[in-house]
Amino acid sequence: MGDGCPVAEAILQRLARGDRAAVQSCLDAYGGLVWSLALRQSPSRADAEDVVQDIFVELWRTAERYDPSKGTEATFIATIARRRLIDRRRTRVRERRRIVPVADLEVESIPSQEHERIERFADAMLARKALRSLPPDRRRVLLLSVDQGLTHEQIAQATGLPMGTVKSHLRRGLQTLRNLLHGSSEDKAEAS
Amino acid sequence: MSAPTDRLSELLTEELERPLTQDEEGEVHALLASHADWSRDDMVWAAAAATSASALSAIEPMPKELRERILSEAADHLPAPVHELPARPEPQPSSPWLPWSVAAAAALAAVVGWSRPPVEVRVEVEKVPPPVVEPSPAERLSALTASASTLIRWEASATEDPLAGEARGEFVWSPGRQEGFMVFEGLPANDPEQAQYQLWIFDDTRRAEHPVDGGVFDVGQDGQIVVPIHAAIKVRKPKLFAVTVEAPGGVVVSERKHIVVLGQPPQAL
Numbered sequence: 001m002g003d004g005c006p007v008a009e010a011i012l013q014r015l016a017r018g019d020r021a022a023v024q025s026c027l028d029a030y031g032g033l034v035w036s037l038a039l040r041q042s043p044s045r046a047d048a049e050d051v052v053q054d055i056f057v058e059l060w061r062t063a064e065r066y067d068p069s070k071g072t073e074a075t076f077i078a079t080i081a082r083r084r085l086i087d088r089r090r091t092r093v094r095e096r097r098r099i100v101p102v103a104d105l106e107v108e109s110i111p112s113q114e115h116e117r118i119e120r121f122a123d124a125m126l127a128r129k130a131l132r133s134l135p136p137d138r139r140r141v142l143l144l145s146v147d148q149g150l151t152h153e154q155i156a157q158a159t160g161l162p163m164g165t166v167k168s169h170l171r172r173g174l175q176t177l178r179n180l181l182h183g184s185s186e187d188k189a190e191a192s
Numbered sequence: 193m194s195a196p197t198d199r200l201s202e203l204l205t206e207e208l209e210r211p212l213t214q215d216e217e218g219e220v221h222a223l224l225a226s227h228a229d230w231s232r233d234d235m236v237w238a239a240a241a242a243t244s245a246s247a248l249s250a251i252e253p254m255p256k257e258l259r260e261r262i263l264s265e266a267a268d269h270l271p272a273p274v275h276e277l278p279a280r281p282e283p284q285p286s287s288p289w290l291p292w293s294v295a296a297a298a299a300l301a302a303v304v305g306w307s308r309p310p311v312e313v314r315v316e317v318e319k320v321p322p323p324v325v326e327p328s329p330a331e332r333l334s335a336l337t338a339s340a341s342t343l344i345r346w347e348a349s350a351t352e353d354p355l356a357g358e359a360r361g362e363f364v365w366s367p368g369r370q371e372g373f374m375v376f377e378g379l380p381a382n383d384p385e386q387a388q389y390q391l392w393i394f395d396d397t398r399r400a401e402h403p404v405d406g407g408v409f410d411v412g413q414d415g416q417i418v419v420p421i422h423a424a425i426k427v428r429k430p431k432l433f434a435v436t437v438e439a440p441g442g443v444v445v446s447e448r449k450h451i452v453v454l455g456q457p458p459q460a461l
Contacts (some may be wrong), residue, residue: 007282018273022265031254031262036247039414060269068265071237079233123237124244146239147246152209163232171198173204176203177238182229182438 012073016064026059029120030077037078041149042084055084071181075123082146089149123181130180134173141166142173196223197230204235268341268368277389333364333373340366344430346455348376355380355437356452357415363455365421365434372421374435379411382437389452390442393423394432403434408442412417430455 011029013177014022034055035048042048058080131139137159146154152170156163202221212220225231263417327335337343344365350356358378365372374391382388391398391406398404409420436446 009265015270018268018271020270020273023263023270027254027259027262031259032251033244033247035234035254035258036251037243039252040247052254052258053262054267057265057269060266064271070233071241074244075237075240078244079236082240082243083237121244121248123241124248127238127241127245128248131242142242144240167202167205171202174205174208174235174238174242175201177242178234181238182234185284 012063012066012076015060016066023060027056030074033074033121034077034081037081039086040147041089047088049085051088055081058084072120072123074121078124085149089151126180127177130177131173134176137161138169138173143171145170197227199223200227200230201235204232208235212344224335265341265368267339267347268366270337272335314370329373329420332420333375333418336366336369336371336373337364340369342366342368344372344457346433346457348374348433348435348453348455350378351454353450353452355450359453360454363421365427365433366429367427367430370426372423372424374409374419374421374433376411376419376453377416379415379417379435381411381413381415384410384440386440386441387437388442390394390436390438390446391419391421392434392436392446393421393427393430394434395427396429398430403432403446405442405444406433408438 011022011026015026034052038048038052040057041046042051055077059077062080066073070076073164121157131142134142139158141155141161144150144158150158152163152166155166155170159166161169202219203212203220203223206212206216207220219234224232235423283285325334344363344367346363348361348363349358350359357380359376359380360378361374361376363372363374379389388408388410390408392403393406394400394403405423405424407420409417409419411417433453434451435453436448437450438446
């Protein structure tokens, strides 16, 4: 796992050394990803802008903790983004979320010309394959969680599935991804 | 998949949703100890990879203004730049002729020394790098004032409290880095066994009854100190720094019996 391109891999190490120029590189490489994640899970653009600033402040401070053996830089940054977005979600009071129709939550194909641009997102590409391989119900539940940021309870409401089934789908879906990222041949074969 | 792994993945998935209970924590520790191929953040990384995957097909460029804001504030949060020293030249391999040439040079020096006034002989000793020393608070303060883009510097002055002495100085605070220092002189020395000074930071975004704990500190006999500020939580909009005298170790909520030093924005004085 963690097969990001060498140039991208160096960004977090440079940040950890206090290299100011690496900030530009980081925003070039991952600014769009973080911004897009924030947009998808925030009630407004203003909220998205706030949380993106928080995410990058945390990244500047914690870049040294990145361990390439765990995954790509993009995934490390996404762990920070997810945590910040979840924190925001939990602190929002009486939030009325726009729940995307489940049918719209499909893993779209990527135009071939973009493949090169997203090489640095090796983990995400692997995860994309895995998501496609999941049974439809499991995939929908997982996407409602990771893409929409819904709680287990909200997912149960949105899908009409019992809470236990929601949890089970999530666990199994994430475990498939986890095994794939860890190089389990069985899961890789299933995903490809 | 074995049942224990099922349980482990169940708990780690649950942890993505809510903090685990103490019992669950114990269970996770035990299960991780017996499953070396698992780590605590496996599901966090899996979920993050899935999150990225879901966003890949619709990545939007970050708005230019937001990018500029992030760029302008980044320097406040990055670690200090590390300057790498040039590599030391490799030592030359010793020559079998070296002892002889040294002896010859010594003999020549002895002869010359007879006939000429003594000259200073300089022996080149390899310089040993000094041991790594943590920068002092004063050095860290200098680094902060030199590098932080935004800095609050408020005069510190003694109150009327009899324990305040002739205290004066400055509060220095970087909102961006959430880091700062108190620079005092004239503050009476304390006996840490009896009482300690404690800093409170009043944040305009919080209720005044709950200022942010800025940490406890001691003052020695010379009364001149530079003390790092250790804010317990993020300070969003500081409006007042206050130093109180408290029981050893500090308190969670001050009774404010002895407020000895205050620091406020100039316009508020």
